[in-house]
Amino acid sequence: MTLSARGPATKAIRPDCPPSLEAVQNIARRVLAWYDQNRRDLPWRARPGERSDPYRVWLSEIMLQQTTVAATIPYYQRFLARFPTVEALAAADLDETLRLWAGLGYYARARNLHACACAIVDRHGGHFPQDLAELRALPGIGDYTAAAIAAIAYETCVVPIDGNVERVVARLFAIGETLPRGKPAIRRAAEQLAPQGRPGDFAQALMDLGATVCTPRQPACPRCPLRAECAASRGGEPEAFPVKEAKRQGRLRRGAAFVVLRDDGCVLARTRPASGLLGGMTEVPTTEWTHDFNEEQALADAPALLRAHPPRRRAGEGGRLQGGGGGRQRSSPLVAAWQRIPGVVRHVFTHFPLELAVFIAHVPADAEAPAGMRWIARAGLDGEALPNLMRKVIAHADAVQESGVANPVEGGGELTPCPPAPRRGAHRSR
DSSP, X not given: OOOOSOOOOOOOOOXXXXXXXXXXXXHHHHHHHHHHHHOOOOTTSOOTTSOXXXXXXXXXXXXXXXXXXXXXXXHHHHHHHHOOSHXXXXXXXXHHHHHHHTTSOOTHHHHHHHHHHHHHHHHHTTOOOOSHHHXXXXXXXXHHHHHHHHHHHHOOSOOOOOHHHHHHHHHHHXXXXXXXXXXXXXXXXXXXXXXXXXXXXXXXXXXXXXXXXXXXXXXXXXXXXXXXXXXXXXXXXXXXXXXXXXXXXXXXXXXXXXXXXXXXXXXEEEEOXXXXXXXXXXXXXXXXXXXXXXXXXXXXXXXXXXXXXXXXXXXXXXXXXXXXXXXXXXXXXXXXXXXXXXXXXXXXXXXXXXXXXXXXXXXXXXXXXXXXXXXXXXXXXXXXXXXXXXXXXXXXXXXXXXXSBOOTTTSOSSOOBOOOOOGGGEEEOO
8 A cells, every 4th residue: 555645744853862753653654655656767676566686786786886877777787688697797707797897987896796796606605695794794795785785675674874865864863963974973863764664665765865855955845755854954954964074186196098009990908907996997008197297208108019020031932931940030119109199188086186198109900019918909999898087098089080189078178280290209119
């Protein structure tokens, strides 16, 4: 039976006084009644009367971290089509997981996703544990994700606190302690609200309420089922909660990226180290990213290219080749003329902004890749684990190839004609 959102209102909740049992029960009734009428239709969410699949709950919650619902949905659908079960994900290579994740950002999540799938298969026989402590012991699963799986998939009486729920609870109780210091107070307040019945729906209702009504700016208080109980709304300043510290932006780092295009349509690439920023992802070669980057010295770090040197034939010996039993001769150095593309590629990571100067070079089809690097056909780039930063770099180079001007998005300002490659920019492999 669908509950009505109408019902007796209680007085506003005081932040310094725990709500009464009657108030908690009334909040649960109002929130669940609102959810029954306004729930979002999301591909990972079970329909009314269906049991939630813990694998789908887990997969969606990991993807939704630091990512919008709209951006998550196509990635989730591709993942589920390729890996319909946790066993299928565990059996796949990490490289394939990273390739499907490419573009979603925060790539440690993808590495932990694969590691967690393997742990669930190895430790738990392919079944997600129900115990919160066992869930938290899995790779990449913290307090929030463990609570989300427990509440939504197993109807455990807990309230998972993501950014949306945090905002709803902070406003409901008018919790004025500055975040992140105020998180424990918000958690304690949320724990008081968890109903014994339908905890999974209640958790998802709070998420939907924060996403669609109790929004960060201009919350739709007249449409909120908790308006009568909300201390922040009654005080006339809901946007003042939660109270957050001023965001600190990290220092700018700079570097250079090298786009090498082979005449047969291949691009030079390499795989980043498995750990650290963008670990295990595919990239074009770059310099280190530093605060004191010197662009004039950038070409010292350009990839050392080689060209296969065909064995010479001895005069009058027909098809007989010179060189020790027909073995392949050592490759010779290849001079690559580097062209500095106007503008920079900008990208913002969690802890710092980055600017990359882009250098481009064209080499013959017989050019060999340096050690630790490989050639990738342009047609195959979409199937590579290219992070958004590298997609920007390649798009920046493509803009120059197609139009001879700087990328109007990344270059900034007006379009600038692309100058010819400077002679002093030629680099000889070491």
